[in-house]
Amino acid sequence: MSPNRFSSMTLAVLAALLASGCAVTPAYHAASTPQPAAYKETASAADKAAAGWSEAAPADMLERGPWWQLFGDPVLDQLAASIEVSNQNVAAAVANYAQARALVQQQRASLFPSVTLSASDTRSGGGDKTPTANQYRASIGASWEPDIWGKLGAGVDNAQASLQISAAELAAARLSAQGELATNYFSLRQTDAQKALLDATVEGYARVLQITQNRFDAGLAARSDLLQAETQLANARIDQLTLTRQRATLEHAMAVLLGKAASDFSLPVAEWKVVVPDVPAGVPSTLLQRRPDIAAAERRVAAANAQIGIARSAYFPSLNLTGSYGYAAASSAGLFNASNNLWSLGLSAAQTLFDAGATRERVAGAEAQRDAAIAQYRQSVLAAFADVENQLAATRVLAQQQDLRKQASAAADQVEAQMLNRYRAGQVSYSDVVTAQNTALTARRALVQAQADRQTTAIALIQSLGGGWHVPAP
Numbered sequence: 397m398s399p400n401r402f403s404s405m406t407l408a409v410l411a412a413l414l415a416s417g418c419a420v421t422p423a424y425h426a427a428s429t430p431q432p433a434a435y436k437e438t439a440s441a442a443d444k445a446a447a448g449w450s451e452a453a454p455a456d457m458l459e460r461g462p463w464w465q466l467f468g469d470p471v472l473d474q475l476a477a478s479i480e481v482s483n484q485n486v487a488a489a490v491a492n493y494a495q496a497r498a499l500v501q502q503q504r505a506s507l508f509p510s511v512t513l514s515a516s517d518t519r520s521g522g523g524d525k526t527p528t529a530n531q532y533r534a535s536i537g538a539s540w541e542p543d544i545w546g547k548l549g550a551g552v553d554n555a556q557a558s559l560q561i562s563a564a565e566l567a568a569a570r571l572s573a574q575g576e577l578a579t580n581y582f583s584l585r586q587t588d589a590q591k592a593l594l595d596a597t598v599e600g601y602a603r604v605l606q607i608t609q610n611r612f613d614a615g616l617a618a619r620s621d622l623l624q625a626e627t628q629l630a631n632a633r634i635d636q637l638t639l640t641r642q643r644a645t646l647e648h649a650m651a652v653l654l655g656k657a658a659s660d661f662s663l664p665v666a667e668w669k670v671v672v673p674d675v676p677a678g679v680p681s682t683l684l685q686r687r688p689d690i691a692a693a694e695r696r697v698a699a700a701n702a703q704i705g706i707a708r709s710a711y712f713p714s715l716n717l718t719g720s721y722g723y724a725a726a727s728s729a730g731l732f733n734a735s736n737n738l739w740s741l742g743l744s745a746a747q748t749l750f751d752a753g754a755t756r757e758r759v760a761g762a763e764a765q766r767d768a769a770i771a772q773y774r775q776s777v778l779a780a781f782a783d784v785e786n787q788l789a790a791t792r793v794l795a796q797q798q799d800l801r802k803q804a805s806a807a808a809d810q811v812e813a814q815m816l817n818r819y820r821a822g823q824v825s826y827s828d829v830v831t832a833q834n835t836a837l838t839a840r841r842a843l844v845q846a847q848a849d850r851q852t853t854a855i856a857l858i859q860s861l862g863g864g865w866h867v868p869a870p
Contacts, residue, residue, distance in 0.1 A: 420712070421550045421705025424698055427770040429777040432680045437788035463858050464578050466673035467851065471666060472581050475654065479573050482655035489562070489569040496555070496562035503555040506548050509540035514722075532731045535722020535738065545712045550705035557699035564692035567863075571688065575859040577653045579852050584646040585668035586848035591639045593840055594632060601629040601833070604816065608826065621826035628830055632837075672850045675791075675857045680781060686862030687780050693773040700766035707762040710755040713747035780860065787857035794850045801843040808836040 464476040479486060518531040543549050605625040611617035651661035684690055718741070725736040748755065815832035818824045 420708040421546050421553070421702060424701045426694060427697055427773055429684065429774050430781070431684070432781065435680060435781075435785060435788055437785050437792065463863060464574065466671075467578070467582075467669070467854075468671045469581075469669050471663075472578060475581065475650070476574050476577055478654055479577060480570065483569075483573045483653055484655055486566070486569050486573055487655075489566040493559070493562040493566045496559040500552070500555040500559050503548070503552045506541070506551065507543060509538050509717075511536065511538045513537075517728075530726055531724065532726070532728050533722060533724045534731060535720050537718070537720035537722075539716060539718045541714065541716050544715060545709040546705055547709035550702045550709070554699050554702035554706070557695045557702060560695040561692045561699065564688040564695065567688035568692065571859055571863050573653055575855050577650060578855050580646050580650050580653070582668075582848055582851045582855075584643060584650070584663065585666075586844060587639050587643045587646065588665050589668050589844050589848075590841060591636065591643070593837075593844065594636050594639065597837055598629065598632045598636065601625070601632055604829070604833075605629050607820065616822065617826065624826055624830050628833065670847045670851070672795075672847075672854050675854060675861065680784075683780055683784065683861065684777065687860075688862065690773075690776050690780055690862075693769070693776040697766065697769040697773050700762065700769040704759065704762040704766060707755070707759040710748065710758065713745045716744045718742040718744070783860040784857070787853060787860050790853045791850070791857060794846060794853055798843070798846040798850060801839070801846045805836075805839040805843045808832070808839040812836040 462473065462476065464472055513536055515534045516532070518533075520529055520531070541548070605622075608617055608621050608625040612619060612622045647661065647663055648658040650663065651658045654661065684694075719739075721737070721739045723731050723733075723736045724738055725731040725733070730736060812829075812832045812835070815824060815829045819826060819829045
């Protein structure tokens with residue numbers, strides 16, 4: 397049979413198979429999820445307009461932008477910008493993304509024929525009656541597995557979905573590191589503010605102790621008053637040391653986030669800018685596009701769907717086309733003469749006839765894996781909606797609490813001053829002064845804590861919404 401005739405028959409068989417074949421991967425449709433029309437905890441439209449709120453304009457693949465700049469702190473801006481290149485969790489996510497991208501290209505390569513070039517030089521011989529001879533060969537060979545049932549295409553789809561999962565995980569790692577850094581930074585600034593408050597308080601307690609000492613020396617105050625003043629001053633100094641330890645811990649945590657050794661990083665005391673930005677929550681449906689964890693969960697469903705096609709392809713025969721063309725001769729000089737050429741064409745097929753239901757169970761397992769991925773995706777969506785509602789509620793309540801904390805702190809300061817003046821005049825006991833001072837200090841510290849809570853809640857809300865946003869130009 398001539399090579400042309402064999403080739404024509406092979407192509408005819410292949411064409412018939414391609415015409416009758418079909419992809420066995422089920423069509424992918426994104427799973428349905430709850431999508432409320434609005435967040436329950438958002439304010440009215442009039443309130444949002446008065447506060448400067450605007451609807452978010454998100455898209456999953458758009459760059460979120462440096463959202464931390466909303467807080468107006470240049471030190472935070474500088475630190476957060478270095479997360480991308482310094483944080484080791486982000487670096488690992490970048491490497492995982494590069495690996496997933498390479499796997500996509502590897503899967504795509506399986507759709508095309510592979511070509512090999514081979515050459516050999518063999519010298520053989522035997523006993524007295526077998527002469528020694530040389531054999532030279534050179535050939536080009538090719539093999540190709542046509543993707544009749546869609547198995548290879550499903551493998552590409554699976555790898556592509558895995559790449560998108562890696563991209564979402566990279567975005568999530570970046571957002572998590574940025575959010576944790578910002579939270580630690582403002583916690584550190586809050587600690588500095590608390591420390592400054594305690595420093596001033598210690599100075600005031602020291603002055604009161606001196607007043608009490610003078611009154612005791614003059615016989616106007618009992619020794620118990622002096623002991624109470626000393627106890628109060630010592631407790632305040634203990635709180636100072638506690639804050640010093642807390643600051644060091646936060647500084648060390650920030651060093652790890654920035655990819656530095658704790659001993660090589662320090663952050664000097666600086667002014668704390670208590671800026672709480674208004675965060676546009678947008679509409680709930682945009683959350684499905686913005687949050688990287690939701691995007692990753694949805695892509696896991698797509699990857700599981702592709703695995704069903706890979707498992708189903710085992711029901712059908714696998715085909716492989718091979719071909720080669722080359723030369724063989726006893727001497728290298730005549731190797732490439734036309735009379736020494738060799739060729740081969742082949743079409744092979746393999747089909748599993750009996751495997752005791754293993755293929756059926758693999759398909760059932762892949763379908764169950766897809767169903768589990770769908771359930772996990774829906775659970776991620778529900779958790780995301782709840783997360784946003786929690787942060788919106790906290791934002792609203794903390795703003796109200798801060799106003800009340802200011803009122804309480806101002807009133808407590810007045811009571812403290814009045815009690816101290818009345819003590820100097822001998823009108824009240826020192827225990828009344830101690831009570832007023834402790835109440836005033838607690839109110840001041842609670843106000844500082846409320847300010848910090850509003851900032852960290854704003855960060856948490858930004859994270860729960862999937863990062864920053866782009867406001868469209870008018």
